[in-house]
Amino acid sequence: MQIQGNVFIVTGGASGLGAGTARMLAEAGAKVVIADLNESIGQALATELGAQFVRCDVTSEADGQAVVAAAQALGRLSGIVNCAGIATANKTVGKNGPHPLDAFDKTIRINLVGTFNMIRLAAAAMVQNTPTAKASAA
Ligand SMILES: NC(=O)c1ccc[n+]([C@@H]2O[C@H](COP(=O)([O-])OP(=O)(O)OC[C@H]3O[C@@H](n4cnc5c(N)ncnc54)[C@H](O)[C@@H]3O)[C@@H](O)[C@H]2O)c1
Numbered sequence: 001m002q003i004q005g006n007v008f009i010v011t012g013g014a015s016g017l018g019a020g021t022a023r024m025l026a027e028a029g030a031k032v033v034i035a036d037l038n039e040s041i042g043q044a045l046a047t048e049l050g051a052q053f054v055r056c057d058v059t060s061e062a063d064g065q066a067v068v069a070a071a072q073a074l075g076r077l078s079g080i081v082n083c084a085g086i087a088t089a090n091k092t093v094g095k096n097g098p099h100p101l102d103a104f105d106k107t108i109r110i111n112l113v114g115t116f117n118m119i120r121l122a123a124a125a126m127v128q129n130t131p132t133a134k135a136s137a138a
Pocket of ligand 1: 018038056059110
C-alpha cells in the first residue's frame with residue numbers, strides 16, 4: 001500500500017493504539033485525519049503531527065460522513081484504521097448481581113456498530129478511487 005501522500009482516517013486516534021497508528025502514518029508521509037471524541041488531546045496530537053482533527057462519535061452516521069468528507073478534501077482516501085473503542089470489565093454475574101446490560105450495550109454500540117459505521121462510510125468513498133496499479137498476473 002502506498003502510504004506516502006495518501007489520506008488515512010484513524011478513529012480513536014487521540015490516544016493509545018490510535019495515536020500510535022496516527023503517528024506512524026504521519027511519519028510515513030500520509031495525510032492523517034484523527035477522528036475522536038476527545039477534542040483536547042486529539043487536536044493537540046493533530047497539531048504536533050501536521051494532521052487534521054475531526055471531532056467524531058463513531059456511532060453517528062452524520063459524524064462519520066463529516067470525517068470522510070474532511071478526508072476526501074485532503075486528497076485520495078486510501079485507508080481507515082479503527083481504534084476507537086472502550087473496554088468494560090464485568091463478570092456475567094458478580095457480587096453486585098448480573099452484568100449491567102447498559103454497559104454491555106454501550107460497548108457493542110461503540111466497538112462493533114461504530115467500527116462498522118466508519119468502515120462502510122470510508123469504503124463507499126474509497127470504491128470511487130481510480131485504481132493506480134495493475135494487479136500482477138498470476
Ligand atoms: N491497548 C491494548 O493493548 C488493547 C488490546 C486489545 C483491545 N484493545 C481495545 O482497543 C480499543 C482501543 O484501545 P486503546 O488502548 O487505544 O484505548 P484508549 O482509551 O487509549 O483510546 C481509545 C480512544 O477511542 C476514543 N473513543 C472512545 N469512544 C469513542 C467514540 N464513540 N467515537 C470516537 N472515539 C471514541 C477515545 O476518546 C480514545 O481516544 C479499545 O476498545 C480497547 O479495549 C486495546
